[in-house]
Amino acid sequence: MDRVFIKDFPLDALETWVQGIGERPFRARQIFRHLYNRLIRSWDECSDLSKAFRTQLEYGTRLDAVETAATEDATDGTRKFVFRLHDGKLIESVLIPDPPRLTACVSSQVGCALGCRFCLTGTMGLQRNLSTAEIVDQLVHMQQAVGAERRITNIVFMGMGEPLANEEALLRALRILLDPTGFGFSHRRITVSTVGLVPQMVRLGRESPVNLAVSLHAADDETRNRLMPINRKYPLATLMDACRAYPMPSRKRITFEYILLKDVNDRPEDARRLVRLLSSVRSKVNLIPFNPHPDLPFERPSEERVLAFQDILHQAHLTATIRQSRGADIRAACGQLAARMVSS
Incomplete structure (x- = not known):
């Protein structure tokens, strides 16, 4: 056979x-x-x-759908894994220690077709989707690497690729991860991130109880069009309608990820627009100061600018946290994954 x-x-x-x-x-x-x-x-x-x-x-x-081709350890304890697939293609995943949590950042595609201008993965273009086995096996290999004395506690689909552009493999993987006979993760411990593929969001909400994170990064269509081409297909009004209709238990909220780019989307008026945009959505905001890279045309805003942005959200009674950059010295921080190691 x-x-x-x-x-x-x-x-x-x-x-x-x-x-x-x-x-x-x-x-x-x-x-x-x-x-x-x-x-x-x-x-x-x-x-x-x-x-x-x-x-x-x-x-x-x-038995194995991926093999570990290389690992890199950052000074803050973050570990990046380069996985080789059966056809020789490479992906990157990240293990982030934040005691008592140990979070695995998992990839869903080789590259990405969506071309967000602040993301290195987007510069690769899309090479192919990952299979369910290739998604799940990242978790298996990372857990094997840390050993039985520590368990991965959280999973975020925020690695290479757009998870909902690979929805069939993603949904099967989620069933394996959530199955008590399998990994047995709680749905509260798994988060799927999306740039806002609205039809696929509807299906995810219907078929899986995991957390949803929306990569927003701008609160007006003009800016978001420049940063994220997907906004031309699903503009903010359409996206926010889908978010308001997203099925969630009362204690859950949608996380909106917002990368702060110097002089692009980090001004006080940008913060006030974000407040208005999220006024009717059960939400929390994850502010991410940009992680600079020479291949990307953006700069990181000052600490003062970041805190001022957060303060405007807090004054409007929005929950807003600032994500601390992890693994930047090994190019494992948010937006920096791009498997460019030569495959032998």
Whole structure:
């Protein structure tokens, strides 16, 4: 039979596959526990499976969808992983320690087609979508790297690519991550970020209870059009209608990410526009001072400018936090992921 990537399957699909090769459905739950609780590296570790079944799995499946090509450690403890895919393409993911949390920033595509002007990944263009197995396996390999004494506590889909442009693979991955038989993450611990693909937002809200983060970065269409070409297709009025209609329990809010760019979107009038824009949405704002890079035509605003922007939001009773830059010395900070290592 053709070898399949075993981590492509949510539990119900894995049960179907297992039955298709002549095994009973409960074997799928055993496999799930081995893959995502025990984080096995070889089928030989699965002593509760018969030798014949292990041999069948060895020759019929691919256990790993990614391999670690390189890692880099920042002075603040952030670790960047470069993963090589089966076709030789490369992606980057980041592990961010912030005790007691340990957050994994996961990629969903090789490159990105959306061309946000402040993001290095966008300069790569889109090479392809990741499969479900390639998304999930980033978590497996990062958890294996830190060992059993520390557990990844949070997952953010804020790595390379636009997650909702790869919605089928993303939704299957979320089912695996949330499944108590698998990783067993709480929906409160997973956040999917999007530039604002409105139809896909509607589907995500309908099919998965995870947190939503919207990459906003401007509160007027003229500025957002310049920064984010997607705004021409889904302008702010359309995006905000979708946000107001987004299904959330009463205790949840949508996070709006706002990269502060010197003299572009960081003025007091920009802050006041943002207040008006979010006035009817259950929201919180994550302010992100720009992480400079020589390939990008923007500068970081001063600390005083950042704090003044935040103060205007606070005065309007908006929750607004400032994200501290992590991993900038290894190009692992927000907007800096772009896998350019030569693939051997």
